[in-house]
Amino acid sequence: MVGTLVLTRHGQSEWNKLNLFTGWKDPALTELGREEALTGAKRVAATGIKFDVAFTSALQRAQTTLGIQLKEIGQEDITIHKDQALNERDYGELSGLNKDDARKKWGEEQVHIWRRSYDIPPPGGESLKLTAERVWPYYHKEILPLVKQGKNVIVAAHGNSLRAMIKDIENISDDDIVGLELATGVPILYKLDSDGKVVSKEILKEGA
Numbered sequence: 736m737v738g739t740l741v742l743t744r745h746g747q748s749e750w751n752k753l754n755l756f757t758g759w760k761d762p763a764l765t766e767l768g769r770e771e772a773l774t775g776a777k778r779v780a781a782t783g784i785k786f787d788v789a790f791t792s793a794l795q796r797a798q799t800t801l802g803i804q805l806k807e808i809g810q811e812d813i814t815i816h817k818d819q820a821l822n823e824r825d826y827g828e829l830s831g832l833n834k835d836d837a838r839k840k841w842g843e844e845q846v847h848i849w850r851r852s853y854d855i856p857p858p859g860g861e862s863l864k865l866t867a868e869r870v871w872p873y874y875h876k877e878i879l880p881l882v883k884q885g886k887n888v889i890v891a892a893h894g895n896s897l898r899a900m901i902k903d904i905e906n907i908s909d910d911d912i913v914g915l916e917l918a919t920g921v922p923i924l925y926k927l928d929s930d931g932k933v934v935s936k937e938i939l940k941e942g943a
């Protein structure tokens with residue numbers, strides 16, 4: 736039995752465009768973000784896959800990205816589970832700050848550590864490790880069992896909640912997962928067997 740899992744990071748948000756730390760804040764997609772979502776949606780549509788269920792976070796940038804995808808594949812009527820377990824990592828006190836201003840205040844190296852170390856959280860926020868520790872229970876209880884049963888599942892979420900899932904799916908080390916950059920709006924299509932092993936992985940992007 737082989738199931739499908741499509742993962743997409745939301746398209747560009749207003750705060751991505753403004754270069755602000757976002758985390759659990761809830762800005763909308765920009766026009767470019769909507770276009771990115773639509774481009775990715777067309778690639779999902781081209782696979783011809785019909786989905787059984789969809790998952791997204793409690794944040795509108797991911798929900799809108801999923802909505803654009805489901806409209807494009809003609810499946811707006813499927814069940815959508817929205818859960819804050821799939822939210823972006825909480826950026827704590829950095830949320831809403833400009834990333835360049837933060838570098839000026841705390842230094843390039845410290846800001847890089849907060850953004851891309853595995854287990855050092857920003858002040859008052861979540862590291863990738865802490866994010867993964869609340870993504871994994873949800874993923875293992877609600878999402879993975881369906882894929883193992885051979886269902887087709889589509890997920891729209893965030894850079895760090897998706898890193899957590901991909902770390903688990905591909906068994907990526909703590910050191911390597913922080914270097915994985917996910918392009919906005921570009922779907923990743925996994926086929927997983929009934930043990931959750933990766934049968935195939937395809938990045939739905941021109942030239943990929």
Ligand SMILES: O=C(O)[C@@H](CO)OP(=O)(O)O
Pocket residue numbers: 751755756757758823824826850894895
């Ligand atoms: O601001 C954020 O919430 C995230 C994603 O845009 O930023 P980073 O690139 O630091 O993970």
